[in-house]
Amino acid sequence: MAIAEINKVQIIGNANIKMDVFSSLQEEGIIQIEKTDYDALGLNSPSSEDTKLDHRLFQLSHTIDFLSQGEKKGLAEKILMKKPKLSKPERKKIIKSNYTPIIEKAESLEGEKNDIISSNKYLRKEKALLKPFKNLDIPIKLVQLNGYTEFRLGTIPLSEVENLRKIQEEEELWFSVIQQGKREVFLLIIYLREKKEAFEESFKKISYIPYYFTESTIKRAGKSDTVTDIMRKIDEEIKQGENKVIQLDKEARELGLMHKEKLMLVYDGLLNERNKQRFSQLAGETKSIFYLEGWIQIKDIKRLKAKLKPYSESIEYFFRSPLPDETPPVVLENPSVIKPFEIVTKLYGLPAKGSLEPTIYFAPFFFVFLGLTVSEAGYGLLVTILSLLYIKIAKPRGGLRNFLILFAIVGVSNVIIGTMVGGWFGFPIPKLMVLDPLADPVPFLILSLVLGFIQVWFGTFLKMISYIKNKKYLDAFFVQGGWLILLPSLVLYLLLKKPVWGFMALAGASGIVFFASPSRNPISRFFGGLYKLYDISRYLADVLSYSRLLALGLATTVIAMVVNTLCQAALGIPWVGWLFAALIFIGGHIFNLAISFLGGFVHSMRLQFVEFFGKFYELGGQPFEPFELENKYTELI
Amino acid sequence: MELGLALAILGSAFAVIFGGIGSAIGIGLVGQASSGVMSEDPEKFGSLLILVALPGTQGIYGFLSAFLVILKLGLIGETVVTLTTFQGLQIFMACLPIAFTGLISGIHQGKVCASGVYMVAKQPKDMMKPVILAALVETYAVLGLLITIILLNGIQL
Structure with a gap:
């Protein structure tokens, strides 16, 4: 007795009320729909599923997640799990409401935020590259100058500094150590342009690695900006970006406060529409009728009959107990204490x-x-x-x-x-x-x-x-x-x-x-x-x-x-x-x-x-x- | 101090040490596995915590056996019981079941729980199944504890 008795139900109806019947069944929630055996019954399988709703649902849940970021929930709220309420008539209304502007707004906020975050990341990298040369006190533009002299920046291993000195003694070259690292030194080297090739040969021997300012550093540099100036500029830009992100977050929060609940309602409304479409794929059809079968608890048969009453003109249903070779799903049935x-x-x-x-x-x-x-x-x-x-x-x-x-x-x-x-x-x-x-x-x-x-x-x-x-x-x-x-x-x-x-x-x-x-x-x-x-x-x-x-x-x-x-x-x-x-x-x-x-x-x-x-x-x-x-x-x- | 008392204390120390080692190794194994899973899916903390905590019981069993010895010897109160060498040896031996079953079952329960963690990672709904499997290993620590308690109870001082 403790396993509830289950019957097979078969429903045949006019094709034009198919989705209405599915809606009613979904609201009642008492039938487990089974896949129709199309071939045995000589029915067609429905045309393939529409994936537009899936895409919509993905967009919605993504937006809801974005709007929920940074939301602070109190412990009490978390424990109590208050959720917005959605009633049946509201459900039908809400999915027709126009929520696209909210999604678009959220997407643009998110896009802007991501742009800033990635550009800040790039700026930090740029700053890190500049850091070894922050003691270079000549303007960056000067290093780029094309005259008779060549300004070169670069690093050599610590052990090679002596060799560079030797070169300096022999040739017309001047260098200065900008900064000394653990294993290498960062240098500014100046020599005559006409001797360039000869110097490059000898530089190779002392494992010289040239350093160039990046494109964006050069672009950013004013006429007399030194490396420290540029680093300061970058800092400012990062700070600005961060402020903008805070502001965008605030906007997102406000948008969330105003509309998140609505999006949640829409999501659940659409989710059920999607499920309805998905389950209606299990039914068989011809041009004028549809056929579905499933399992139902005997005690729910009355409820099903009442629910389908409005369609009684164009629908027919049958119940039978499971055949010996069928295994119906199991529902446990026990007194409420057990x-x-x-x-x-x-x-x-x-x-x-x-x-x-x-x-x-x-x-x-x-x-x-x-x-x-x-x-x-x-x-x-x-x-x-x-x-x-x-x-x-x-x-x-x-x-x-x-x-x-x-x-x-x-x-x-x-x-x-x-x-x-x-x-x-x-x-x-x-x-x-x-x-x-x-x-x-x-x-x-x-x-x-x-x-x-x-x-x-x-x-x-x-x-x-x-x-x-x-x-x-x-x-x-x-x-x-x-x-x-x-x-x-x-x-x-x-x-x-x-x-x-x-x-x-x-x-x-x-x-x-x-x-x-x-x-x-x-x-x-x-x-x-x-x-x-x-x-x-x-x-x-x-x-x-x-x-x-x-x-x-x-x-x-x-x-x-x-x-x-x-x-x-x-x-x-x-x-x-x-x-x-x-x-x-x-x-x-x-x-x-x-x-x-x-x-x-x-x-x-x-x-x-x-x-x-x-x-x-x-x-x-x-x-x-x-x-x-x-x-x-x-x-x- | 008499040798008997020293032996009895050695017994309670054994229960705590071996039970604790078993649990520490066991929890260590599960903890590593679940950190790995949580790096992918931080939401699973709650359901993994139970698996991580499970091999902890052996250490607790060892601890509580030691505590029973301490109570029996009156080490917490004011008068310490005087023991003969053989009584001390009896208490020492009574502590061995939980010491060794705790050591080995703790480690193996840890292994079962660690593979349970991977299972929960793939099948979050089946959270309780690895817990039950782990309980099958723990049975032997429970039996060890049981015998330790009964033996301690039976030793006449």
Whole structure:
């Protein structure tokens, strides 16, 4: 019962109302549309998709991102996630509104900003190139001069300076060191133009690397500007650019404040238009009709009929249950207390066709296990209150909401079980405690193993049920039934040593020995069955695995006590002791809360997935994904 | 100081040291992997943090075992329990399960989590699956802790 019943729906209608029907279906969101088998039905596939909308959506989301830059969001806003609201009638209006000017304006702002940023980057590079020659105190234009003398700038390695001196002594050349780096020196060299070729030869020997001013530096230089002047000019230009960027950002912010919300609304409106087009591609058509098929939950059929009533003149629909070779998508259906636990099932994977839906079976175990693994009533209360407050204030939807409800539920479990076996923020209340695992862990260990035994046995029982459902009676009654008798009677025999339990165990085992092996040869059947008895080691390992409930529960309690002990020690510090103690108390308990809930969830889930689901659960269902309104930036109301 | 007390303290030191080394190496592995993923996709910080934190439990288990020893010896209170050499040796040995399971499982859990980080990078929706896989490795540290606690509890002083 926990898997909702799903029917196939087929709709045939007049071609001219096709998009209207798709709109209605999208608003209702109750059908998962399947691809039509065009060939088998002799229908045409619709003409290919229009990509204009995709381009529009990309433009819009890009603009929204640009306008959101530099937006400061308070922590409260982030947590509460307030979104603009969009109602159905508004949706149709908004996508027709004229938003192109806003996009164009934003694009031009962004273009200008990017230009400035890249030109500033270039300016900085230019400045860095000039830097070694900033001590050159002759005007740049002079270096460019074409007269009888040649002005050359460049670098040579530090070690070659002596050689250059030698050249200077022999020939008519003058040089000056502008700046000395770690390994090289930056030079100004002046010589007669007519000797140029000879000098160039000798320069090569001393590894001279010439330096030239860039085109834009020369352009920028006035008649008497030195390198420092140019660097100052560049600085000014960069500064101007930066100011302009700040101003552009401000403009963008203002534009965002005014129009961003509208763009978000348009985006979500168009997104749904795009989805509608995309899904309408799955339908088949002829010149005058369209045909679509999909899956629908039986309980939604009424809603579908009501929704399609306006088109009843030109539409026809049929429902039928899925054929044996069809696998309908899976919707889990549980009472509202159990519903939040579906998260755990979905995490593992949905049940295959014909498998049991496990949520309702493991939920009570999960509830108890989380209480045992965390076993801290104070943390439980805190988690429950915080989750409920968050649900009340921020009103989250979908998965997050279910997750928070699950948190609130397991918080309650901790308040109950924590009081009985743990404590309140590391302080046990001995009067209310049933077991004190710290004083004597053995009863708690036994409790964990008993719980484990119950769940493993129950898992085997569910396997029997699912065999009965699939009409495999031999496996159900003799093999699984055998285990169901063997396991408890073996335990009782070992504990009580009464022969009656021993005989029971043998009876159970014989069922397994004679029926577990599928072989027809009686000898190999017997030994195959005997070998199957070896599975008892697996059952043993499974039950022992539940001992983690004790270890994790103890860990929480002990760390909470450590925090309190440290607090007490801190109180001994004169004057500020209480402050340290308060900080250690709050920080320590928050830390412990986080790691014990993480550990508690993870290990409780593992017990379900490995030890419990392993007994009976079959994976393989596909989730039901109805064709519905989607929203990225807004809240649809 | 008696040799017995020294041995008991050595035991608690072993629990913290080896558990801590295991966790530090494990978290180190996952941390590096997730920094790599976050350099491409900074938004994933939240979902990766859980994977990074997971191999941290071994260090905590070692720490809490050591703390149980400290409580048992009365090192925090005013009177320190006097131990015979053999009692000290018992406590030392009781600390070994968590010390070694913590060391090895911490490192290997780190490896599982690190590959889980790559998985989350490609399949953000499957965040919990690598977490469960990592829990399979942690089981053995939990069992080590369990035996350490039960042994410590059983030693008569």
